Amino acid sequence: MESGTVETSTTAVNGSNESSDPPPAERIEVLNPANGQTVDSIEVDTPETIAATVARVRANQAEWEAMGIEGRYHWLGKLRDWILDNGEQIADTMQAETGKVRGDIFMDLGYVADLINFYGTKAERFIGDETVRPHSALVASKKLLIRYRPHPVVGVISPWNFPLAMGLGDSIPALQAGAAVVVKPSEFTPLSLIKVIKAWKEEIGAPDVFDCVHGTGEAGGALIDNVDYVQFTGSDRTGRKVMARAAETLTPVSLELGGKDPMIVLSDADVDRAANAAAWGGMVNSGQLCISVERVYVEEPVYDEFVAKLTKEVSGLRQGADGRKPEKDVGAMTSPNQSAVVEDHVNDALANGAKALTGGKRGDGPGDYFEPTVLVDVDHSMKVMRDETFGPVVGVMKVRDSEQALELANDSRYGLAASVFGEKARAERVARRVEAGSVNVNDVIINMAAMGVPMGGWKQSGIGYRHGEPGIKKYCRIESTVVTRFAGKREPSWYPYTKARRGLVNRISQAVNARDLKRRLGLRG
Numbered sequence: 001m002e003s004g005t006v007e008t009s010t011t012a013v014n015g016s017n018e019s020s021d022p023p024p025a026e027r028i029e030v031l032n033p034a035n036g037q038t039v040d041s042i043e044v045d046t047p048e049t050i051a052a053t054v055a056r057v058r059a060n061q062a063e064w065e066a067m068g069i070e071g072r073y074h075w076l077g078k079l080r081d082w083i084l085d086n087g088e089q090i091a092d093t094m095q096a097e098t099g100k101v102r103g104d105i106f107m108d109l110g111y112v113a114d115l116i117n118f119y120g121t122k123a124e125r126f127i128g129d130e131t132v133r134p135h136s137a138l139v140a141s142k143k144l145l146i147r148y149r150p151h152p153v154v155g156v157i158s159p160w161n162f163p164l165a166m167g168l169g170d171s172i173p174a175l176q177a178g179a180a181v182v183v184k185p186s187e188f189t190p191l192s193l194i195k196v197i198k199a200w201k202e203e204i205g206a207p208d209v210f211d212c213v214h215g216t217g218e219a220g221g222a223l224i225d226n227v228d229y230v231q232f233t234g235s236d237r238t239g240r241k242v243m244a245r246a247a248e249t250l251t252p253v254s255l256e257l258g259g260k261d262p263m264i265v266l267s268d269a270d271v272d273r274a275a276n277a278a279a280w281g282g283m284v285n286s287g288q289l290c291i292s293v294e295r296v297y298v299e300e301p302v303y304d305e306f307v308a309k310l311t312k313e314v315s316g317l318r319q320g321a322d323g324r325k326p327e328k329d330v331g332a333m334t335s336p337n338q339s340a341v342v343e344d345h346v347n348d349a350l351a352n353g354a355k356a357l358t359g360g361k362r363g364d365g366p367g368d369y370f371e372p373t374v375l376v377d378v379d380h381s382m383k384v385m386r387d388e389t390f391g392p393v394v395g396v397m398k399v400r401d402s403e404q405a406l407e408l409a410n411d412s413r414y415g416l417a418a419s420v421f422g423e424k425a426r427a428e429r430v431a432r433r434v435e436a437g438s439v440n441v442n443d444v445i446i447n448m449a450a451m452g453v454p455m456g457g458w459k460q461s462g463i464g465y466r467h468g469e470p471g472i473k474k475y476c477r478i479e480s481t482v483v484t485r486f487a488g489k490r491e492p493s494w495y496p497y498t499k500a501r502r503g504l505v506n507r508i509s510q511a512v513n514a515r516d517l518k519r520r521l522g523l524r525g
């Protein structure tokens with residue numbers, strides 16, 4: 001079997017079996033993309049088992065919510081400690097299911113620990129009760145409160161590129177907000193998350209408000225049908241289906257979708273830094289990162305120098321599998337479907353006049369690899385500059401000036417993230433005009449670690465945000481509370497409607513709403 005392929009099998013006894021026992025569940029084999037070998041297999045959930053899991057955590061959610069922000073941080077803090085204490089073992093599992101090199105794993109583990117602390121310490125500020133001053137004399141005597149109450153059960157549907165940063169990462173603010181969470185991880189990479197959730201339940205002994213279910217798109221659909229809020233991370237193609245399915249039950253969604261992130265290199269950039277950033281930003285996690293650098297626009301005066309330095313850096317990268325000791329730079333392609341996309345984009349570019357200065361084809365087996373690739377002589381008629389490649393490939397174009405760079409950078413249906421390299425003030429001015437949810441100046445990908453600022457896609461890169469205040473508020477419903485402090489037996493606006501009472505109401509309304517003295521006194525202007 002091709003490495004990384006998801007193989008589903010039904011091991012049910014055939015139709016001649018008259019027993020009333022339910023047939024054995026369908027299973028999915030999880031394969032190591034670095035060598036094609038089976039790592040483990042998992043049971044596929046049915047719509048019934050998914051509904052039952054959601055119902056079970058739903059039953060415990062009210063108690064979880066009632067624990068308050070500190071009470072929930074207590075348990076999430078224990079999870080952080082468990083992750084920190086068991087980092088090597090989790091990394092072993094993640095390496096086996098993804099084919100990542102060891103050096104790429106820190107992005108998952110460090111991120112989730114940081115995220116737990118971020119929301120644990122900021123949640124009170126972001127979603128604590130707010131008191132609002134009454135805006136008008138009509139409600140001046142009332143106490144006005146905004147409370148952020150969680151959607152009871154959040155369904156998280158996650159991709160294969162960062163099994164914990166996405167599957168667990170998107171669960172953390174939801175749990176901190178007081179929701180129960182059920183995750184459907186990618187069918188390609190469910191094992192790291194299974195390990196964490198097992199620890200949550202068995203080793204940490206945390207409340208039963210966090211679980212996962214398994215399967216392909218069908219399981220994702222069943223989860224959507226049962227939860228109160230959907231956090232989806234994946235391709236824009238699937239994002240559309242998720243939104244349509246959620247529309248059937250009017251379930252709100254947040255969608256973190258694909259990108260085609262541009263980098264702009266201005267003539268006054270530190271070219272060494274820009275080239276090293278493009279190499280790491282384009283190849284990290286084998287380019288399987290939604291905010292990886294996919295296309296680069298370089299101002300003419302520094303183009304040759306940039307391309308030479310980028311090519312040297314990329315061609316020196318060590319590709320392959322390593323173990324606990326980080327000995328390689330670029331790992332495997334986690335999903336075999338993705339290798340086919342990458343190959344198609346590169347071949348399309350090469351067939352239409354592009355040149356590969358390094359790489360350009362699949363790596364030699366065993367395992368599923370694509371060589372780190374730098375393409376030049378590319379243009380926007382080519383897939384590699386238009387569609388999400390999601391592989392270790394960057395296309396580089398020479399541009400006349402920053403205006404042309406911006407025009408090309410913004411010529412995309414995506415708008416997830418971007419980077420601009422150059423003299424700080426000038427680069428910042430250019431960054432303001434890039435159409436993307438996050439722009440890094442003189443750095444790449446770092447916005448993912450800057451949790452104080454929201455991260456979300458413009459255009460077809462998504463709806464909603466993770467990180468910052470919006471990243472936890474989205475999991476909450478606003479409950480406005482209006483408390484009457486002083487009151488008689490009835491209000492002037494209540495029954496009975498008599499002439500005198502209506503007159504009083506009208507006079508009060510006029511006095512409150514008029515902005516000039518004459519009208520306030522009940523006279524015409």
Ligand code: NAD
Pocket residue numbers: 157158159160161166184185186187215216217218219220221233234235236237238239241242256257258259289290335388390416457461462
């Ligand atoms: P995908 O869209 O194929 O799958 C994502 C998840 O959706 C998987 O768990 C899958 O089983 C599930 N799914 C598939 N069909 C479904 C359906 N009809 N209903 C419900 N769920 C369904 O994406 P992928 O290939 O796993 O991941 C790669 C994509 O994810 C890339 O486009 C990448 O840019 C994107 N991504 C985005 C971000 C971000 O923050 N914006 C982060 C990581 C990855």
